[in-house]
Amino acid sequence: MVVDVRLEKVTKKFGKTIAVDSVDLYIKKGELFGIIGPSGCGKTTTLRLIAGLEFPDEGRIFFGEKDVTFSKPYERNTAMVFQNYALWPHMTVYENIAYGLRLRKLTENEVRRRVKQVLELTKLEGLENRYPTQLSGGQQQRVALARALVVEPEVLLLDEPLSNLDAKLRVEMRGELRNIIKTTGITAIYVTHDQEEAMSICDRIAIMNKGRVIQVGDPKELYFNPKSFFVATFMGKSNVLKGMIKETDPMFVELDGLQLRLDRKIDDKLVGKPVYVVIRPESIKIVRENIDYAENIIEGEVTSISFLGSHYLLSISIGSIVLQAYAEASERLSKGDEVKVRIDPKDILVFEEQD
C-alpha cells in the first residue's frame, strides 16, 4: 500500500540541542522526496523520527490517515536504508534480504520467490550466498536497498545511501537508484547532503538548516527561485558579492562601481540598502562579438584558469571584484586574457541578508 506522509510541527531535542525544530512536511503518495542540508542540520533525525527509531518531543506524524507518532519501529512498515548499509555480517545476502519477509510469516516458497524478484530488480543475481564482507561497496548498497524494498514497505527511507561509494560509482548509481524506486512506485524519502545528487534523483526536495525546513520545491524551483540566501548558496557553486540597490524601475544593483540590471521585483524600500548578490558561475557567459542590445556586458581579465576536463574554471577580475565562471574546453583562453562576459539579468539573485 502506498501512502502519503505528513509531519506536523515535529520537534526533537537531544538535551539542549534542537535537532529538529517544528518541522512541517507533506510527502505525496509515490513521491521520491529529498531532504538536503548541511551536516548536523537534522536530516537523519527527521528520518529516524519517521522510522520510529526516535520519538518526537512535540508534533505528530501521519502515514495516510494513521497517526504513527508514537508507534514502535516494528509496527510501522517502513524500511530504512542506513548510511552504512547495516548489513548483518553473520548472514548471507539471501538471509539478509529474506529476514524481513520471514518476520512477516510468509511461506518459504513465497520468500524465495520475492527474494528472487528483488535480486533481479537490483541486479544481484548470483550473489545470494556471499557474506556482506565479500561484496563491493556498490553491491552492498544494492543489498541494503533490496532488503528494504523486498518487504514492500509503505514508506522507503534512505539515509545518504550513496555516501559510502566512490565519486564515480556514486554518480552511476543515481540513475539506477531512481529507476528501481520508481519501478516499485513506493513513497520514498531520500536524505543526502549532496544537492546535485538530490536534484538528479528526487521529485521534490526540502532544504533544512539548523533543524528547520527552509524551503520545499521541485529541483528547478529551488535552483532558479531560491527564497533565501542560504538556499541560493547551498544549491550549487556561487559567487557571493556585497552590493547596493540603486533603482527599482528598472532595477539596478551596484557592485563596487559596476552596475548590473536585475530582472526581478524588489521592494522599493530596499533602495540604497546593502544587499547580498548571488551569481552562479554558469550564469556568466563569455561573449566574443559585441552584441549591442544585450545588457550586463562586462569586461574583465582572466586571473586564473584551471582545466577540469570538460570545461575550464576561470577567475575573472573586474575592478576589485573577482567572479568564478566556466568556459567551454574549446575556448582558447589563457591567463591574462581580456574577456567580455554577459550576465543574464534573470540569473542574478539578490538577498537582503545572509541567513
Add this chain to the structure above:
Amino acid sequence: MFFISQASAAFVYFTVFLILPISMILVAAKEYGLSSLVQPHNIRLSPIGNLVTITKVGESLNIRFYGYSFGTILNSLIIASIVTLFSTILGVLVAFVLARYDFPLKSVLRILAIIPLLMTPFVNAYVIKKLFGPTFGYNTISWLLSTVIGHDVKLMFAGYSGVVLTQIITFYPIVYLNVYSSMNNIDPSLEEQAENLGAKGFRLFRTITLPLSLPGVMAGATLVFIFSIEDVAAPIIFGVRDVLAYQVYSYFQGVRVGLGNPEAAGLSLVMLVIALAMFIAIRNYVNLRQYAMLSKGGRWKPRIRKLGLKGLVAIYLFVFPLVLFTVSPQIGVFMLALSERWAETPLPQGFTLKHLMGLFQIRGVFKAILNSVLYSLAAVAIIVVLAISTSYVVSRYKLRGISVLDYLSTAPLAIPGLVIAYGYFYFFHDAFLGTMLDPIVNPALPIIIAYSIRRLPFAARSIFAGLQQTHVSLEEASLNLGASRLRTLTKIVIPLIILNIVSGAMISFVYCVAETSVSITLGGLGGDITSPTHKAPISMAMLDLITSGRVESVHLAAALGVFLILVQIIVIVLITLVFKQSYAFIGV
C-alpha cells in the same frame, strides 16, 4: 637490530620459563605411562553416586544435591561443561539487560555484577559452603527458606553440586564482561535495521544481537571452561577429590617426603591439552566468520531502551535476586572476618575487629602478606619490561612470525595454573637441584617467575592498547631527528603510554597477590606458615588457615580475604577514576 634484540630477549624468556617447563610435563607423563589414564578411576562410564536425595525427617523436608562420579577426567569435563553452560546463560542475560535497557537502580546492578570477580581464594568457596553447603543444622539458605515459607526445609549442595554452584557464582561475570563489551561494539544500526523491518523482543535478540556478540560469548565461555577445569579451591573446600585439579594439587602434598602422586604428570598433560584445545578452537571459530563490522558510518551510541512493565517485573524479581545471590560470598567474607563465631548457626555471631588486627599481629600471617607483596612486586617489575618490549615489537615491527610473540604473551591466560606449577616444579627441581632455584630449597624465585609468566597478559593487553592509540608518526619524528630506537622508546613512547603501563602494572599486581595455583603448590614447599620465616604467600596461608580445622583460623583467613578485596578495590578505583583507563578484568 633493536627490534631483533628485543624480540630475541623476550623469546628466550618465554622459551626458558614457559615452553621448557611445560614441555617437561610431556617427559614426565611418558615416564608414568599414559595407559593408566584410561583406568576407571579416571574415566568411568557407569557413574556412581546420585544427583539428589530427598528425605523426610519428621516435619522436615531434606533436599540434598550431590552428583555422580564419572572418574577424575570425565568429572572435570562434566563439571566444566555444566558450569560453562549456566555461567553463559547468566552472563549473557545480565550483559543484555545492562547493555540494552534502562531501568531504575541500573548502576547498582552494574556494580553488583562485577563484585563476584573480587578474588578471595578459598574463603569464598568456604562461605558458599556455609551459605548453601552441607551442615548438621541449617545452612543459611535453608534457614531463610524455612523462615519465609514457615515450613521446615533443608536445602544443601554437597560434593560435585557444591563445586558447580561455587564455580558458577564465581565465574559467570567473566562471560558477562566479555559479552557486555561485545554488545557495546555492535553497530547500533544493525539492530535498528532489524527493528525497522519488524523484529522485536526475543526474536531480535536471537537473530541479531546474540549472533553478533558471539565472539564475546565464545571468549567468555572458553575462559570459564578453562577456569573451572583448573579451579582447585572449590574441590578442596567441598572435599571433591576425583577432579583433575585436585589430583594434580595433591601431588605436592607428598612431595617433601618424596611421595608425589604418580599420575600428576599425566593428569597435568590432560588438563593442558583440554585447555589448549579450547583456546585454539575458539580462536579459529571466531576468526572463521568475518565479524569485523563492515563500516563505521552510523552513530556509535547504542540505543538504550526503556523497559516495559513486564520487563521491569522480570528484572526486579529475577535478575536482581540472581545477581544478589552471586554477591553473597563476598558479603559472607566480610561477615566472617568481622564476627566472633560462625559455626553451627545460620548467621555469624558477635562483632570483632580482632581478626583484622590479627593480620598484623600474628607473625606467620603478616609474613605471608609480606611474602606476597614482595613476590608480586618483583614479578611486576619483570612483567613491565617484558610487556613493553613484546607489545612494542608486536605493534611496530611488521615481520612474519612476530605474531608468535603475541601468542606467547597471551597464551598463559589459557594455561591452567596447576600445569605451570607442576611444570615448574619438575623443571626447577630437576635442573637446579639443591640451588636457590630449587623450589624445595627456596620457592621464592620460581614463584616470582611463575607469577611473571601467568600475569603477563594483563599488563601486555593494557600496554598494547596504549601503543595502538598513539600514532607511529610521533616516533617517526623522533627517529627522523636522529634518535636511536632505544632513546625513542624511553623518551617518547614510554612517557606517552605511561598511564597504560601503570594501570597494566597495577592490574598484574592485583592478580599476582591473589594468585592461587602456583602459590598453594610451590608456595606450600616454603615451610609451615606458623613459623615466622616461612616463604608461603597469602593464598597458601588462607588455604592452611581454612583447612586447619581451628575455628579461629577460618576468621583469620576471611580477614586475609578482606585485605585482598580492599587491595583490589583500591586498584580498580585508582585505574578507573584517577587514571581514567579501563580496568581489564579477565577477558579476551
